[in-house]
Amino acid sequence: MSTIIYTRTDEAPLLATYSLKPIIEAFAGAAGIDVETRDISLAGRIIALFPERLTPEQQQPDDLAELGAMATTPEANIIKLPNISASVPQLKAAIAELQAQGYDIPAYPEAPGSDEEREARARYDTVKGSAVNPVLREGNSDRRAPEAVKNYARSSPHSMGTWNSDSRTRVATMDGRDFAANEKSVVLEAADTLSIRHVAEDGTQTVLKDAVPVLAGEVVDATFMDVAALETFLAEQIRAATDDDVLLSLHLKATMMKVSDPIIFGHAVRTFFADVFARYGEQLASAGLSANDGLGGILSGLDALGDDAAQVRAAFEERLAQLPRLYMVNSDKGISNLHVPSDVIIDASMPAVIRNGGKAWGPEGEEDDTLAVIPDSSYAGVYQAVIEDCRAHGAYDPTTMGSVPNVGLMAKKAEEYGSHDKTFEIAAAGTVQVVDAAGQVLLEHQVAAGDIWRACQTKDEPIRDWVKLAVTRARATGDPAIFWLDEARAHDAVLITKVRSYLGEHDTEGLDLRIMSPVEATRVSVERIREGKDTISVTGNVLRDYNTDLFPILEVGTSAKMLSVVPLMNGGGLFETGAGGSAPKHVQQLQQENYLRWDSLGEFLALAESLRHLAEREGNHRATVLGDALDAATERVLTEGRSPARRLGQIDNRGSHFFLALYWAQALAEQAADAELAQRFEPVAATLAAQQEQITAELMAVQGSPVDLGGYFHPDDELAFAAMRPSATFNAVIDALRG
Template sequence: MSEQHKIIYTWTDEAPALATHAFLPIIRAFAGAAEVPVDTRDISLAGRILAVFPDVLADAQRVSDDLADLGQMVLSPEANVIKLPNISASIPQIKACIKELRGKGYPLPDYPDEPKTDAERDIKARYDKVKGSAVNPVLREGNSDRRAPASVKTYARANPPRMGAWSSDSKAHVVTMDAGDFRHNEKSVTLPAATTARIEHVAADGTVTVMKDGLKLLEGEVLDGTFMSKKALAAFFERQIADAKAQGVLFSLHMKATMMKVSDPIIFGHCVRAFYKDVFAKHGPVLAEIGANPNDGLAAVIASLEALPSDQRAAIEADIQACYDTGPGIAMVNSDKGITNLHVPSDIIIDASMPPMIRDSGRMWNAAGELQDAKAVIPDSSYAGVYAATVEDCQANGALDPATMGSVANVGLMAQKAEEYGSHDKTFEVPADGTMRAVDADGNTLIEHRVEAGDIWRACQTKDAPIRDWVKLAVNRARDAGTPAVFWLDADRAHDAELIKKIDAYLPEHDTAGLELKVMPPVDACRYSLERIRRGEDTISVTGNVLRDYLTDLFPILEVGTSARMLSIVPLMNGGGLFETGAGGSAPKHVQQFREEGHLRWDSLGEYLALAASLQYLGDMFDNPGARVLASTLDEATGTYLLNNRSPQRKVGQLDNRGSCYFLTRYWAESLAKQDTNTALAERFKPVAEALIANEEKILAEIDATQGKPQDLGGYYRPEQEEADAAMRPSRTLNEIIASV
């Protein structure tokens, strides 16, 4: 078999990585029986950090740049990559990872917050390569097809996830800016010809500073530019904090600081300054002197106080407490530990935080550990209206019913760093009053804005080829599913207006007879989809990159209880396939529980679904009948897994990920043993299935014997292989059966 006719399985971070220790040996054993090689690539945060510092590491410490390798691989028509959730690193996470790696003997430099030398600027630039969502833009060389598999939907209807009842007097609401934000300041242009542009800041005295040069733009590419006003943002936060206090609701900020890794930490910092306004007004110079950066969250500010004398530290801590005493209640990440919504930017990620708020009847946890109506503060108005429409729909019509509701699948425009998620290297905090502009190679100004010091200006690109591919994928999905497909685009928004022009041009290239295709503003599209799912009807949302991210958590969490159970296929533009396994927003909490109690409640169903799709693709692409049999039997096993309720449970002593993995393995072996398509595989797996069935009690007892005990993994960001294997594969009996395949 060709070296490329293989499955590439990714090592990532946290709970998904721990689960890989249990599942990967099983994958290799079963796939190997059909001559399907399974290789791995390390795209964990630790692996990515080590890959960018080969010059400071000893030979034995150096690692290959697996992300760059995968970036080339996904350009191949033979690519077959299974991508698990990975850390989209915030600055605090990067610093914590550096500290852990240094403790393991890796001589990495500190992260320089404010580099002063060329060497420090180089170090910061290297670390910034792994900051935020560094992985997805590299691997996503295709657009997204994401939906709930039939087996998952059937199970959710029979076993509906918890949904809170909405009260008629609910005060929950979503607020957003009505001026001065990215949405209202956006300008957009489609390039008539290829060019190379630069981004400039022109100061009030005419001084021109090139912020970014060599920006390559293709013919037909859409270029956007916009900014958020610092003054408007600060005034918005002050109004909402005061209003939360007046209404008696929790103040909760919802951002995406991990993905929008330049703009959103700055916005987050402004919110921290606003909520703790009196602290920064009174102690600002001292906090600045000790490097307390609110962009990193309140936790970083508190940690920096350790550098102060005890009396001075106590005075600042008392003033922080006074903000809680006199201000509104604040939503909590962990009420027991006093961790607020503003402690760490990466703790509150909008697509993972808003759906639970809606599921919990518009409420979040307060400091007393009780649910309370919340004000969801989403500064930029580009997509905030979608969440507002969902809250208002529930207030008017009651909670959605997972037992009867339809589905909202998604076709997402994300290839080649499309839209806002590709803005990181073109986002700047404005250094002084003046003008920000993008200028082409001939000196023509493409986009410009009058700005003030501290404003956040960004540009982003959306190439023509991904847009054309996105339209094709939407048409194909609408035809295959037989359901309406709605493009969530607002003709009154500059960027969306350019995309609508392209849709009008590209739809005639396809046979759309009999298909129901619509273009609707996001708020209207959301209301339309909600009306349909309440009637049990399905709809396909066709969206840009950010809405893809938001909706593929929002609707799945409400429909089936978690986005981790979604099937996510990325048909790559050059052929090949990228198979993603769901969201990892809850992964840190799962690791914490496993380390403390020896119970991992991470559900690997997303991995099972992605593997089946990957095997089916490989079987069809390279005419491997064994791979096709593995795919169909794994699908059957997954259905049995769900119907028998073998998903991990929440508490120690209940079934956890490792026990779930055993049951999936058993059902897969049973399905292989009884199928008659490939008798050789059936004969090979018959004794395996028999051994797994006969030893069920023993295997589960060996796994359960480790529950309730702390687990030493040898690290959080880079666990030791042997320790993690031992923790995740504690059943000697199961290991021996797998080794016999």
């Protein structure tokens, strides 16, 4: 029997899975396809860390490790839904929930003081941030808007804000002494094992990382951010936002850059509240309250200060009331840009500002221009270039604009800046060195206490595969493909040499292949967008993350509607369900109103590609029929307005799943490629059509009341299934088809 692995993840995608996966199982089973589940949720990964502390009933296998091994095999066929890239506050909340459910797991040790706490901290560190994707991504990324999605955006355009030529929205970024400016890069001639060490000014050596295996041809980079320069820069932006009377917004990636960006975030919190930390910093630290966790974490923990709590809270509130006004995550609840490090993620927040005419939300619920602070200058210019284009030419028109699909370098943990164990907050002034096995210093930087130093690796095989994928997409589409590489940056300069070499391995006759800096590439791409033309962006890993949110949000309204295929280098397939995160606000709405507005369109698109991959690899003709019929059903969901609405009284995620099943069954019943399959689904289609009114009534009848899921990070399966499958009539049809 053929097998597809469907991942259990977190928040809204997890809740949608309770409704959608039974439908997938029912339809796939008709083609002899088994749909299995693997749990890579944050809660599941935490539980797998501590088997020795749990009862046999509570224990879970390490499904992520299993899938990581599977991704290196030709048989892999994995559908990967969005998961939580956990910040420390999220991790702590998940731990607390599991403890309340009876799981004997340790608390997260903020400052480990014993071997047991250090061991627990080391285990927890493996699930922080973007811990899932690097394990599964054994191939490079091909992300694009499917034709049906693009056509729908043209015929039913999403709202776009109005840009004015006098908009004061702009990007502020460091002009030196940051990660971009300090970068150094080297290519390894032979396989080796490197180490990273810190040499203090008195000659004391401390090993920061004792073994970094590398392969021949591998690119190794190192860089650091000067935090004294960072703090000066942040203070300047606070003054600038005050002088310009615009909102101050900080845009980071505290999930993917799980070590560096929370530290940068902490510097922003301390700089904004400098007077408060000058007066009460010692008390806050003694209570375990860290600026890196955000203002929200500090305010929620102030009771630990006892009698001083009220005056410290008043000091924070007094500063918040002063200019500059902060960009707000939720102005009604007083949640600012500085409350939680994972609340404002650059690849989602900057496109949202641009789509909204350069406007962000202020503390009184007002819309206003914003000074968008992006400390590291590596890719800040991309957003500034789009802002300048919009200021000059107005908002983009979804009915006519072109597209910017992406080919992204990410295989084998390529360029995972900040998401790994090679990022350090430097304890003392000195030198950080990358050293080979023979003791030769390959890279080094002079650093001060508190500086943020990091290294990353990019193996040669993924680079070669990335170039091949770019040529393949350019040949398939006839569109220009631009490698977004800046020869002024050390890492990019090395990649440019490799790209030029590997392009020589392919037939590029007649193809428009270019190498341009990210800012230049952005300008060309947005100019072509306005002409209705498509331009393939061929980027490194971080820009892949940014671009596959930026352009889709402008083009089709959301990055969740992107087709995201990862052709695994050993022949398997990984099918991601689009970007867009795991939508915590959607879960809150379900809990309060029993209404889930998560759109599973990404899951529909990924499943169709997964079925086609399976058909090609295993010769399963019926998988092709299923995939084609699913695409037809998906297009009907879009064109007939069956996607989830935002508010009560209309169909939500569960309703869209019913209509997908109806249209899918109808498409199968009407197709001529497989008479037996058509005969099987004909009565299903007829039954669902006849019972449409009853089923939709049952689905909508539950709306409006709170629902208990038994947990947020780790819901009770029985309660969640009941909440997400409320139509007994629909369930009977699907369960009968499942057999």
